[in-house]
Amino acid sequence: MTSQAVGLMPLDAGGHASHRSLFRTAVDLYAAELPPSGETQLVVEWPDEGMGETRTLIDTAAIRAAAEQAFEVWPGLEPPDPAGQPSGTFTVLEMSGPPSFLAPPLSPRQLEERRREEEARRRYLPRADWTGMGYRDWGDAALIRARLDGGASPDAPVQQGGARPLHLAASWGKAETVAALLAHGVEADAHDGEGHTALWYAACAVDEDMVRALIEAGADVWTPQEEPWSPGRLLLTTPLAPLVTELPGAVSLPAEEVAALRAADALIAAFSEQGLWTEGLGIAFVAGVGEDEVVRRLGGDPALCPAVDEEDMPFDPMDYDASLRYVGVTGVDGSPGGCVIVQDGYMPSDEALLRAVSAGTSAYGVYFNPKGGTFGALARDGGIVASEEIGLSPQATDPAAY
Structure with missing residues (x-):
């Protein structure tokens, strides 16, 4: 048995319809010289697709018999310089494109879809910080939980001005994201750089479930944060007033302020009847x-x-x-x-x-x-x-x- 080194890089699966298949393809190997008589080996390897080296025994008799039928196309053509062409190599002459048995290259749209899929996969991987959180992300309870499960501090300032995760969830998120943070023992009454608590932002958003969750967690309702306004006093000007009117320390709005608020509500209703x-x-x-x-x-x-x-x-x-x-x-x-x-x-x-x-x-x-x-x-x-x-x-x- 003899051995001859051959590299294989098929660039065309064969131009004939009979050669095409989803499971196999025909390629031409152009050897620099005939293999010796007897058996030899065809060695194939495809590292990029995880296919290791394989060796196949080949009887060279059929190859040598076919070579005897060859005829000279260009008589008188000088042979190549042996010094410039190493022995034991081959050349693939057909260069019409990638072989059909390989996966076709992805289109720009497919590449963008793959990129988004990868971003979505990575989005919910646990991580121990709040880096990359946008405003809309504070309404994504699954993302909040993934960060918390990864070790992100629920009380860490995450924005310039001292805003913590609970402030941002109350400002831009949902009751579910606020509940996720409260379940991790976050401080319900922490103040940001403007002196506001999460309940203040929940009151501004007029979000009933969020307000209820923060009050049940012990949030301070009546301490003013913008004199004379406290979260509770803000809530008294909204349809959520019944949530706080019976709480300890409750205050009442002056009669003239109540009248002004009712007049404003009537004007708002008149203007908002039509979209x-x-x-x-x-x-x-x-x-x-x-x-x-x-x-x-x-x-x-x-x-x-x-x-x-x-x-x-x-x-x-x-x-x-x-x-x-x-x-x-x-x-x-x-x-x-x-x-x-x-x-x-x-x-x-x-x-x-x-x-x-x-x-x-x-x-x-x-x-x-x-x-x-x-x-x-x-x-x-x-x-x-x-x-x-x-x-x-x-x-x-x-x-x-x-």
């Missing part, structure tokens, strides 16, 4: 002034401003530039009554417009900026008296009712 797409919306509320008067104050002629339905707009609502040339004016019945001015744009919050429509009354304009932020301006008797970005935390100089 609105607020992104890019401008809207102003004008007290005690009718539609025709508002149109005149805006410089228009009521006779040239007919009432139209949404389906009969004189412009394409999807055309932003066209929408900036129109405002809608709608009367509001009741006492004091008034008008609502709307536009798919900033105009109702513009100070010049608010000055014009607020003579002898008051008007408030809001702009929901699609680039970020909601901005309001208050006008009284033709002058701007306040401007603000809505939704920011109150400043020390703001009135308590803010």
Whole structure:
């Protein structure tokens, strides 16, 4: 038996249909010289696919018999330089692509799917820290438990400003994530850098299950955190007030504050009866002034401003530039009554417009900026008296009712 070293790297599974199969493939080996008579070995190895070296005995008689039928294609062609071509090697001549028995290369979409699958797999592996947690992650109870099971400290500050996991779960998460942290013995009344506890954030979120869980865990309800506001006092202004009215140390809101809150709730209800797409919306509320008067104050002629339905707009609502040339004016019945001015744009919050429509009354304009932020301006008797970005935390100089 003889042995001849041969390397194998098939780049084509064979161009003939008869050679194709899901389970096997035919390849051509081009040897530099005929093997000696007798038996020899074919050695195959595929490390990338975990296939070790295999050896197959081959009778070279058939190979030598086939070689006798070969004929010279290019007579007179000089043989290769033996010094530049090591003995015992072969060449694969067909280079049309990867063999069909190999898995085809993954497409970009498949690669992205594999990447996401791997990220999802790694997401819930236990780990002993809170690194990489985004706002939405604090609502994922399974992820919170995986971190806790991995040894992450439930009381460790995880953000600049001293926010701990319980603060972030109460701000951005769910009752289930708060319960997962409380089950690990987290301190229910820890304060962040702004002096707030998790119950404060749960009260701001008006989340009943979260509030109940924190109160049952012993969270302080009545100590003020933004003078004179405590978590309990905040809750008294919400539908969750019954959760705290009978607790020890309960306080009562002043009668005038209760009246103001009820009036605010009525205004909110009036404005929220119809669902609105607020992104890019401008809207102003004008007290005690009718539609025709508002149109005149805006410089228009009521006779040239007919009432139209949404389906009969004189412009394409999807055309932003066209929408900036129109405002809608709608009367509001009741006492004091008034008008609502709307536009798919900033105009109702513009100070010049608010000055014009607020003579002898008051008007408030809001702009929901699609680039970020909601901005309001208050006008009284033709002058701007306040401007603000809505939704920011109150400043020390703001009135308590803010």
